[in-house]
Amino acid sequence: MTSVVDERVTDEVEALVAILMDDVIIRRVGNVPTVIETVVNPLTGEDIDQQYVCVTLVVQLTPNYPDTSPDVVLRNPRGLDDDLIASIHSQIKIKLADCLGQPVVFELIDLIRENLTECNLPSGQCVICLFGFEAGDVFIKTQCYHHFHSHCLANHLISGKKYYKEEMDKLPNWQQVEAPPYQPCCPVCRCVLSFDADTLKKAPPPVGSINAAPFRVTPEMLALQRKMSLLLARQIRRGGVVGSSSPGPRPLTITTAADAVTNGSSQASQEGKSEVADGQLPGNASNAGSEPGSPQGQGYRGPYRGFNRRG
Template sequence: MDYTNNVLCSLSVFRGCPELIKTTIFPSTANEVDKQYVCVTLEVKLPEEYPDCEPLVQLRNPRGLDDSTINHLYKSIKDKCAENVGQPVIFELIDLIRENLTESNLPTCQCAVCLYGFSEGDSFTKTQCFHYFHSYCLANHLSITKRHFQEEQDKLPAWQKSTKGFQATCPVCREMIECDIDELKTAHPPKELESAQKFEVTNDLRLLQERMRQLFSYQKSKGGIIDIEAEENKLLLITQSSEETASSESTEDPGPSLSNLNDPVLENGVLKKSQRCDVKMNSSDR
């Protein structure tokens, strides 16, 4: 087994020996990367007394593993460290974790879109960032985000439109992912989702709804809710040159004015300096 791949050691300047070892471990799948559904990063801190004391072990960035699998792994690691006090244990730990990952090389976590688990026969997708979704759920999520992206693009003037087009991102970590949405769409809905009880608005839910409505009104009355439209209008500046203002003064309230403004003023597309500029501020009514 090759242990030298992707093992990061930080050396202590004072001790001249490794004090932190970090490596990401995958299940053994004979180099078939496509079939690795789980992984975890092992981080081992070596105290000065090591190997005469147990190292400090952390498992980071677990992918496809649920809490009970991780806890079980921690327990096995603790036992292994305890029985190996007095001799180096790092390679044993890597082997132990790899064996465990190989045994549970199927995602035991939930789909982050529908929150159901993965059942036998469900079609699921592993993203490049090692996050898991039912293909059906990922297809739905990506179709909606793609449609939303398109709607937002349609509202923009030509010069502001994205030239790159829609880029799918992972719903969990927002890493860019490569997916064929049309192919994902052919997947069947997850089994648990299909057999789930039909959603109904129960009395409890109605009570909760009413409570949330009251909470919302209370928050709003205390100014805790931000009215986006009012906030946008607050900062809207309307600038007019003095000539234009003079002609419109009889009919309109010019609002507060700033005289002797030395900043350049744009008039009919031409920049003019030292011109009086009336600034009207639309403040919110709140």
């Protein structure tokens, strides 16, 4: 964009600042406006709490704007599915073509706001229960514009606080004193929340969970079980063994088929005796100090517990 600003652009920027005030950001290079950014919300009168969706409109002004179309980007959509975003993009392209030669930012804001007002309900699923939002559901919008069933969010907050307390009880007293206090967080973006779990708990469960059909094992699940059984059998044949003799997290035991046959067998014992009788140490004792799997190779023939989380 040249150093001389088009009067049409100047008038548009001044009008945007006068109407939107702090809700619009104007980025400049010198005295030349280059980017206009604002968050667009649905029309809900004065009730901001009823705004369940939003999107950030970023208009990058081209050097010859408004005689050429600006570059338009939609960022950080909240509560909007991909189909609606694609539909808005298509409408923006048509609007840019129709308004070529005149300022278009106000037109774009109105277009997006109309779409958001018509679809002022969260789309997709509640990430806690994985049920969608239906008529009759009681849901809540967080400060970060994520949506959950009120009942589900209450369970999430209660479970999070319970888990925090259990982990704190495991710590010594001096660490408990220095530990930060519990803060409920959004399960999507970890933003700190300020909701009362007991109040949210009074909301009914999601309609989808009440009307959902009882769980049944489908043919697809049975096929997956058979596939996993075959994979486990193949792992065992190739020498992979998962330890299960002791409680707690299972260690990863890596052996070979030869180890399973020779270790502890009578044949290995007899071979060891014959080697000693011939004046040779079993397992090539000269390499006994080498690490398992080293090129010299035969100092250790037992299982290698390289990922034992119990130490």
